[in-house]
Amino acid sequence: MRLTPIDIKHYEFKRVFKGYSEEEVQDFLDKIFKSYGDVYSENLEIKESLERQKELLSHYQNVEESLKNTLVIAQKTAEEMIVNAQKEADRIVQEAASAAERIKENATRSLDDLLRELAALRYEKRRFLLEFRALLETYGRMLDSEKADTPGESQPTEEKMASAKP
16 A cells, blocks of 8 residues: 555554653654655656656657658659659650651651652643754744745744644
């Protein structure tokens, strides 16, 4: 059984013949009461302080756990952001490569079309020049033959011009 300062203060000894001096015992009990009271109060204060410290420690442990969780979440979020940014960069590069390929294909098709058109125009030019040359030669022969037929006339007749057309 634990004693409290009040228990000590109110404890009564049995009286016996030839016992201790009652006054001395009472003085000693008063000293014990005061001393034990101080120790008891100090013990209560220490227990209360210990409880406050435990609560504070628990609070700080909760804060620490929250900070750790927050740090882990922040790290995961940062890693996810890096992965997502890399994916987005890869997607943009792929889209740019596809667009560049389409532009190149369109340019190649346009170049091919222009080269075919140029070849057709060159062919038409050659054909025109050949036909024009043939026409000029025909007119030249007509003129030569007209000069030979009529020495005094300088103008070809319409009939000869019409018959000379290819």
